[in-house]
Amino acid sequence: MSDVNATASKLNFEIIPVTPFEQNCTLFWCQQTKQAAVVDPGGDIDKIIAAIDRLGLTLEKVLITHAHIDHAGATHALASHYGVEIEGPHKEDQFWIDMLEEQKQRFGGAFAYAKKFSSNRFLQQGDTVSFGNITLEVYFCPGHTPGHVIFFHRDSKLAQVGDVLFAGSIGRTDFPRGDHATLISSIRNNLFLLGDDVRFIPGHGPMSTFGQEKRTNPFVGDAAVGQR
DSSP states (O other): OEEOOOOTTOEEEEEEEETTTTEEEEEEEETTTOEEEEEOOOSOHHHHHHHHHHTTOEEEEEEOSOOOHHHHTTHHHHHHHHTOEEEOSOGGGHHHHHTHHHHHHHHGGGGTTOOOOOOSBOOOTTOEEEETTEEEEEEEOOSSSTTOEEEEETTTTEEEEETSEETTEEOOOOSTTOOHHHHHHHIIIIIGGGOTTOEEEESBSOOEEHHHHHHHOTTTSTTTTTOO
């Protein structure tokens, strides 16, 4: 899936499903400069490299929402291949980065390449990340993991939210240091405040809008939390 809308700062994107979990690795690029960032390279590094080459892009950095293996497994490999820096997640996900080898043993051969990485810059609420002429806002949205962040491009009204929110669902909170109440707060008090017309790319499955989920999501919508 790709988007070539000519917005004020000309952000384009392509979703690249990777790993057996069909994780929505996202390639963002600046239409003017052709400089790019990859969000959550969980695996299938050849597919990601092929998309970058096909579009004639220059990868500038790797961005991580959280450090579960299906989102971060190929981070070290991709950053090393291009010689670029890694930004994200929040420092509270360091323990998940440290556990990448353990995660690899659990899931087997599909993640044989996974390796612990060192983030060049942990992110927190209020930070921004940039590539080309594009600036993304960072929002800290713990709950699925304690160090989960999301990326928002205000001009395009487009967010990449990892495993915080899905079309019709929300992220799991039964992993170590997950917390359901914290996740609901992150969605209601961070994501939904960005605007009903904001489209979002989830970590898995189809895109939606915050307004649609606020109206209909059975876990975090207005009806689910007793609001009208």
